[in-house]
Amino acid sequence: MIPYCSICWDDNKVRLLDQRLLPQEEVYLEISDYRDMIEAIRTLTIRGAPAIGVAAAMGAALGALELETEDPEEFRQRFADVCREIAQARPTAVNLFWALQRMQAVAEAHAGESVASLKEHLVHEAQVILKEDETINRHLAQHGRPLIKDGYQVLTHCNTGALATGAYGTALGVLRAAWEAGRRFSVWVDETRPLLQGARLTTWELEKIGIPYTLIPDGAAAALMRQQKVNLVIVGADRIAANGDTANKIGTYSLAVLAKFHGVPFFVAAPLSTFDFALPNGNFIPVEERPAEELIRFRGETVAPAETPVLNLAFDITPKELITGIITERGIAWQPLSSSIKYLKDAKD
């Protein structure tokens, strides 16, 4: 039913679905050099916070395999350099740093062992992170599932499906779980400028799952809310501060304000690996600014004068007070978010 994967480990190489070419072409890349993985993350060949986490871990594993030394201490230092290099790929999705820290913790935990053994542990850990991601997303989806009722018209932004994660999806995973449980509803898909992840990827995934959907320009969401054609908004996240402030694809904050104005519930779906508990609030989340080219050209077609000054912020910050709840693998954090997030963080699985 979902005959694709965004990323997997295959005989000391990584297979990646090139998301830049979707929906026209379904091309898998084989990556064996960690520098190519950095480039894949940077160019959004793979994107979506959980998928970036998996990609970073697998990139680190590739980097480990490439290190030609038998000295465990030298290996450890050079592996740390590899991780630092990968950490530069993109600034906002915290899953990237979270995954790299996990990989480095494995290297530390096995510090006394041979380089061959260290490499084996790291390759294994990257695959564990992928596997866990799917399990986590399925749990998250089950917690969110009851929110989606028969007859609902749900609005979503960007792409949060299996493509954006190791497997299954976050916000789209919730919709998928509801659909698989027999709920019948439809989805408004924001096209999500500038890179059209909604138009290109979410439509493609919903088509495969079989959930009815309608594509709209980002600017149309408000009019649909006014016409009472939106029962619920659900989005993913790239980084969530300890208080619940949420960084997500540009346009998310806009939807949150519009949802508040129209009395529509607004949910975020994200695994705990997307939370940055070190940040007290969203003001501390770094927001990536991407190249002007993304607005000026689309697939080689020029859509604005070549020298147009552009502000291309990849993300915006939605303050906690606009969020009805955050769906995680340990349950839904409801208002007040600060305390419920802390509760879920400290809960045992």
Next chain:
Amino acid sequence: MIPYCSICWDDNKVRLLDQRLLPQEEVYLEISDYRDMIEAIRTLTIRGAPAIGVAAAMGAALGALELETEDPEEFRQRFADVCREIAQARPTAVNLFWALQRMQAVAEAHAGESVASLKEHLVHEAQVILKEDETINRHLAQHGRPLIKDGYQVLTHCNTGALATGAYGTALGVLRAAWEAGRRFSVWVDETRPLLQGARLTTWELEKIGIPYTLIPDGAAAALMRQQKVNLVIVGADRIAANGDTANKIGTYSLAVLAKFHGVPFFVAAPLSTFDFALPNGNFIPVEERPAEELIRFRGETVAPAETPVLNLAFDITPKELITGIITERGIAWQPLSSSIKYLKDAKD
């Protein structure tokens, strides 16, 4: 300084700047058949409510010239048919119907005269409508000018410049008048999906006028407002009901809600010909639904799966309570809009 015109009458032909090709190519079309004018309006070769009004009038004049009869009564009937045909071109911009009514009123007023004389009157009237449009826009711009203060960051949507009108512009005309009066400010340009009138046309016009601007995706406006980087929003209109409810390019209502939420003034700039005094409120304004193609493809490039279901509403309705004021050629209608609009309507120039 503005070496282009959207539309002009030239020796019994109409010269049109093909706005579909901007900003890459500046191509003028010569139209001598009124059916080609209908097609030009339908395909957005020319767009913008006031420009559509001028185009409809000139189309009617072309249609009149094409009528091969010497019988004034037959001429009058067939001219009415031509006008009815042109009226089908697009449903929302009321300037189209307003201009056609004016043309038919001229035909009625000279009912006793020869066909040659009627044709002359109609060709003259179309040119009067163009000339008046510029005068009206310049008055409108002078009324709006004081709203734009030094250091302001103004946000606008779609295109409301000389391209959208006979000349000078409405919302962009206000900015131009402020700039020409020495005010120094900058403009956030919403790219305005799906047809990117902001990215393609407003950038191009602001560049020619010399006003600094920055292009943003539509979804970014909210984040900029939150960062207090928007002092004022100004947009045009396609049809305004008697109570002030305003139909304008999809995404306008979204901006109006966001402006209200962030305490940013929200102005509409439109000539009185854009008001439809027969409609008590915005619920009666017909909203055009345009082809799915506009979201699925851009200049031949596919950006979503070919069979994607799409809702492509060209306009949305902003309720009067979200509008700070409506700038017209007779002054600004402030809240409460219903009574101030009535006052301006009944005022003498």
